[in-house]
Every structure is written in structure tokens, then in C-alpha cells.
Amino acid sequence: AVTLAGGGTLRARRLLVATGLRDVLPDVPGLAGHWGRGVVHCPYCHGWEVRDEPIGILAAGPASVHHALLFRQLTDDLVYFSRGTELDEGTRARLAARGVRVVDTPVTEVVTGEDGSIAGVRLSDGQVVPRRVLAVVTTLLARTEGLEELALPTRDLPGGMGRHVAGGTAGATEVPGVWVAGNATEPMAQVGASAAAGALAGAHMNADLAAADTEA
Ligand SMILES: Cc1cc2nc3c(=O)[nH]c(=O)nc-3n(C[C@H](O)[C@H](O)[C@H](O)COP(=O)(O)OP(=O)(O)OC[C@H]3O[C@@H](n4cnc5c(N)ncnc54)[C@H](O)[C@@H]3O)c2cc1C
Incomplete structure (x- = not known):
């Protein structure tokens, strides 16, 4: 019964x-409220909506590299926030070959713009990297x-x-x-x-x- x-x-x-x-989303302040709109996990689900946008990958491990290569098909403007995950030289070279910029400075929060959508990603040095869409590998x-x-x-x-x-x-x-x-x-x-x-x-x-x- x-x-x-x-x-x-x-x-x-x-x-x-x-x-x-x-x-289960990565534990990044400001991220969860954008889930399913500005924060996405699936290039096949959201590809059309996020095409040609400035996209960021909030890395969680090796699967994020694969994720980055998929999202790179959707935009020329892709930033890979490594967030303390290991990236060997070969992987960095592969990302560079696809024009993906790697940011190793730790991420502190996702910044929401006045229109309620994602404006960027704040780093530990205070800098905000402008982004409209963030892709995450979820658990x-x-x-x-x-x-x-x-x-x-x-x-x-x-x-x-x-x-x-x-x-x-x-x-x-x-x-x-x-x-x-x-x-x-x-x-x-x-x-x-x-x-x-x-x-x-x-x-x-x-x-x-x-x-x-x-x-x-
Ligand atoms: C943000 C997002 C976007 C997506 N976009 C697409 C897309 O564009 N195209 C596509 O094909 N797929 C998409 N998907 C994937 C798609 O949603 C899933 O593959 C699909 O919904 C899986 O169907 P399901 O029936 O297995 O589970 P679900 O659709 O998750 O249904 C499970 C249901 O069971 C209910 N439930 C759970 N526990 C209990 C309980 N104890 N008692 C009663 N009810 C319970 C839940 O509330 C839910 O309604 C997307 C997923 C996400 C998260």
C-alpha cells in the first residue's frame, strides 16, 4: 500500500x-535562485536559449571539462572557472585550442543584475567577470x-x-x-x-x- x-x-x-x-547544485552563493534559467546543466535542453551568450562553466571536477567542450559548441565566449579543481597542462591546452579562457581565481558569488538575471561571477579579488549564463555539473x-x-x-x-x-x-x-x-x-x-x-x-x-x- x-x-x-x-x-x-x-x-x-x-x-x-x-x-x-x-x-544538487554546487554550493556557490547566489547560484540556486537562477537554476533552470541562467544556471543550466544540459546543453541539449537549453542550447537554443543560451546560444551565443557569454557563458561561464563553474567547474566541479573532470566532468566539467567535457561540459565545457559541449557548451563551447554554443558560444564563442566561454570562461572556465576552475574553482580549485585540477587542470593539467594537456587539458589547459585543449581548452585554449578551443578559445576557452580559464580563470583560476576562486569564485565567491554569482552576481544578480537589476533585471533579476545573472550579471556576472565575483572572484575573491573582488573582480566581477560579466556572464549571462552559467553551466554547472550537478550531483x-x-x-x-x-x-x-x-x-x-x-x-x-x-x-x-x-x-x-x-x-x-x-x-x-x-x-x-x-x-x-x-x-x-x-x-x-x-x-x-x-x-x-x-x-x-x-x-x-x-x-x-x-x-x-x-x-x-
Ligand atoms: C532545468 C531542467 C531542464 C530540462 N529540460 C529538458 C528539455 O528541454 N528536454 C528534455 O527532454 N528533458 C529536459 N530535462 C530533463 C527532464 O526534466 C527529465 O528527463 C524528465 O522530467 C524525467 O522524467 P521522470 O518522469 O523520470 O521524472 P520527473 O519529471 O522528475 O517526475 C518525477 C515526479 O515524481 C514526483 N515525486 C518524487 N518523489 C515523490 C514522492 N515521494 N511522492 C509523490 N511524488 C513524488 C516529483 O515531484 C515529480 O513530479 C530538464 C531537466 C531540468 C532539471
């Missing part, structure tokens, strides 16, 4: 977990609040990228009667892939019910 926040209870013989994920955490009693198996994603619910064929989990689909198990899936996974899981769940009814 599933207990709802309003006190109601729903009963079902099979359960599909489609609770998505939470993007991807499957939403499992309220599902603790199921004890769904979760696994770390490679490279410290986050944690997801482990699913097998068509989203079947190790917990009998429970399937998972979408970002809760496939953090990189977009809307189309998430919806398709839900449809496939639904078909398998229904087949399971049909078999159970036949055996009963």
Missing part, C-alpha cells in the same frame, strides 16, 4: 517508481523519500556523479513487484527516454499481472 501525504491509502499489486531525481540523486521501507537497491554513479535506483530488464528491481523508470534509474534520460521507459515497464508489469491471474 502507498500512504499519501493527505492521509489516504492506495493499494496496488505492482508499483512503478517514477520519482525522478534531484539535481544527480534519485528521489527516494517515502520509499525507504521498500529498501530499493541503489548504486553510486561513476565518477561521483550521484546515486540511482538499480533497475534491470524493463526496469524490474530486486524488490518483488516493484519496477523503476525514468530519471530515478537513468539519470541521463530526457523526457522522451523517460516516458518510453515508463511505457515499457508498464507493459512488463501488466504481463506479470496477467501471469499471476492465470496462475491463481
